[in-house]
Amino acid sequence: xxxxxxxxLRLPLLLWIGIFLVACxxxxxxxxxxxxxxxxxxxxxxxxxxxIPGLLTLVQAQxxxxxxxxxxxxxxxxxxxxxxxxxxxxxxxxEIHVQPGTKVxxxxxxxxxxxxxxxxxxxxxxxxxxxxxxxxxxLERVRELYEHGVVPHKDLDEAEADYDEASSDLERAQGRLxxxxxxxxxxxxxxxxxxxxxxxxxxxxxxNPGQEIQADANGAPLFVITDPLTLWVILDASESDLExxxxxxxxxxxxxxxxxxxxxxxxxxxxxxxxxxxTVKIRGRVANPQQKLKADMFVTAEIDLPPLHHPLVxxxxxxxAGGESYVFVGESENVxxxxxxxxxxxxxxxxxxxxxxKPGEKVVFEGAIYLQQLIQTARQKP
Numbered sequence: 001x002x003x004x005x006x007x008x009l010r011l012p013l014l015l016w017i018g019i020f021l022v023a024c025x026x027x028x029x030x031x032x033x034x035x036x037x038x039x040x041x042x043x044x045x046x047x048x049x050x051x052i053p054g055l056l057t058l059v060q061a062q063x064x065x066x067x068x069x070x071x072x073x074x075x076x077x078x079x080x081x082x083x084x085x086x087x088x089x090x091x092x093x094x095e096i097h098v099q100p101g102t103k104v105x106x107x108x109x110x111x112x113x114x115x116x117x118x119x120x121x122x123x124x125x126x127x128x129x130x131x132x133x134x135x136x137x138x139l140e141r142v143r144e145l146y147e148h149g150v151v152p153h154k155d156l157d158e159a160e161a162d163y164d165e166a167s168s169d170l171e172r173a174q175g176r177l178x179x180x181x182x183x184x185x186x187x188x189x190x191x192x193x194x195x196x197x198x199x200x201x202x203x204x205x206x207x208n209p210g211q212e213i214q215a216d217a218n219g220a221p222l223f224v225i226t227d228p229l230t231l232w233v234i235l236d237a238s239e240s241d242l243e244x245x246x247x248x249x250x251x252x253x254x255x256x257x258x259x260x261x262x263x264x265x266x267x268x269x270x271x272x273x274x275x276x277x278x279t280v281k282i283r284g285r286v287a288n289p290q291q292k293l294k295a296d297m298f299v300t301a302e303i304d305l306p307p308l309h310h311p312l313v314x315x316x317x318x319x320x321a322g323g324e325s326y327v328f329v330g331e332s333e334n335v336x337x338x339x340x341x342x343x344x345x346x347x348x349x350x351x352x353x354x355x356x357x358k359p360g361e362k363v364v365f366e367g368a369i370y371l372q373q374l375i376q377t378a379r380q381k382p
Contacts, residue, residue, distance in 0.1 A: 039378035044371055046334040067305035069245065071282070073235035075297040077226045078285065083197050084221035088180050091115030093211045094191065098223070102202045109193045110223050111207060117215065118182075119190035125173040126188070128166070135159075135166040200227040203295070231288050233264055235301050236279040240347045244305040245269065245282065251301040253286060255293070262286050262293060264301070311359040312350040318343050319372045327357060328364040328371045336364060336371055 037046045046052050095112040098104060142159040145151045182192075204224035207213070213222065233253065237245070245266060253262040264286035273280055284301065286293065293299075318341070319326050325343040328336045341356030357363070364371060 037374055039374055042338040042375070043331075044328075044336045044338070044374055048334070052334060067244075067307065069237070069241045069301075069303045069305055071235045071237045071241055071301045071303065073233055073282075073299055073301055075286075075293050075295055075299060076232040076234050077203070077224075077228075077295050078230050078232050081198070081200065081230060082224065082226035083200075085110060085194060085196065085223040085225065086215075086217060086219065086221055087113055087115070087192070087194055087213050088215055089113065089115035089117040089121075089192050090213060090215045091117065091190075091192065093207055093209055093213060096205075096207060096209060098202050098205070100202050100205050104196045104200065104202060104225060106196060106199045108196050110196055110202070111194045113192045113194060113213065114190055115192040116190055118192040119188045121173070121177055122188045125170075125177060128170040128173045132163075132166040132170040135163045139163040194222065196223075196225055198225060198227070200225045203228070228291050229288055231286050231293055231295070233284040233286050233299060233301065235282040235284065236274075236277060237282050238279060239273065240345050241303075242269070242280060245303055249303060251284060251303040253293075253299045253301055255297060255299050257292060260292065262288070266303075310344065310352040310354050311357050311361070312347075312352055313357070313363055314349070314365050315346055315351050317363045317365050317368055318351055318353075319368050321372060321376075326372070327353070328368050329357070330362040330364065338371070338375060 037044055091113045093111060094114050096110075097112070098108075098110050104110070139159045139162070142151060142156050146153065146156045180192075202223055203226055204221070206220050207222040247266050247268060249266040251264050251266065253264055254260075255262075264284045266282060266284045268283040270281040270283075313327060317327050319328075325341050326338050327341050329339050331337050339356055342354040344352035344354050
């Protein structure tokens with residue numbers, strides 16, 4: 001026989017069963033968990049070394065006794081041994097006597113220009129020569145007449161003034177042609193020889209036969225002549241590279257030429273930082289006896305720097321707080337001490353610590369920010 005609960009007892013019984021089940025399901029309050037790390041001032045101690053986060057790694061601070069700066073740059077013509085030749089007279093190019101690569105001597109003709117202005121300069125010289133001769137004879141005549149009392153002193157003064165003026169005009173005309181290496185003959189010659197001011201190699205030619213050229217001192221040069229046996233090196237140094245680099249410092253150049261290097265010397269360091277590249281221009285000089293280096297070739301200069309005795313750490317090891325720099329020193333396996341330091345400028349991926357750390361001490365590399373957050377959180381608690 002199946003026992004049945006009367007209907008008027010079913011609801012209270014179900015209510016009591018629910019209360020019993022809820023009471024049974026209620027858990028006891030959990031035990032208080034131990035903190036992962038204990039923070040006391042600048043000291044952080046992890047309660048169990050096994051609980052130290054896996055990203056927390058240390059690195060040993062080391063001093064750098066051998067330092068080298070690798071500075072990019074390019075080759076340039078030695079401007080002290082380079083000239084850009086322009087014509088002082090306008091006209092038409094009649095002949096070209098040299099081509100790029102031609103070795104020339106000082107005073108050698110580069111091209112011949114049919115220049116009416118050159119002819120006019122010679123005509124002016126001849127006119128001034130004739131005027132000077134006339135004024136000189138007149139002065140001699142007036143001086144003789146004055147000595148015999150025929151003319152007054154006033155006439156002698158005027159003759160001397162005319163002679164001085166004619167002499168100045170003649171010197172000016174002679175100097176103009178002499179400036180361009182021209183000695184005028186008796187006639188007028190419009191064929192002007194454009195000559196090289198120095199011995200070297202023609203490295204650029206911007207002139208063609210029949211071309212009309214202008215006497216433009218600021219225009220493009222017709223020829224560029226240089227001595228390629230000595231070249232300049234223009235280096236783009238960062239501000240951190242400047243420490244220990246002075247004029248007279250030796251460097252070694254490397255290029256894309258396999259297995260070859262070239263020795264040079266620093267000659268000048270710019271007094272300003274380039275506002276666009278934020279670099280400082282360093283000019284050096286390098287010998288090029290075999291002419292393997294070419295203008296505008298990209299190079300890298302390696303310069304020995306003085307030893308750096310301060311310990312170096314990775315940038316991630318240094319954290320900022322309240323405008324101060326700190327590192328976390330590993331005191332033991334599970335204890336880390338935050339220490340205030342004076343950090344220098346980052347140099348080739350490392351930061352020199354000027355004070356507050358000794359070479360050989362271990363500092364937290366990965367995870368320094370995490371330790372800093374632990375200290376900040378502990379200090380924010382009431």
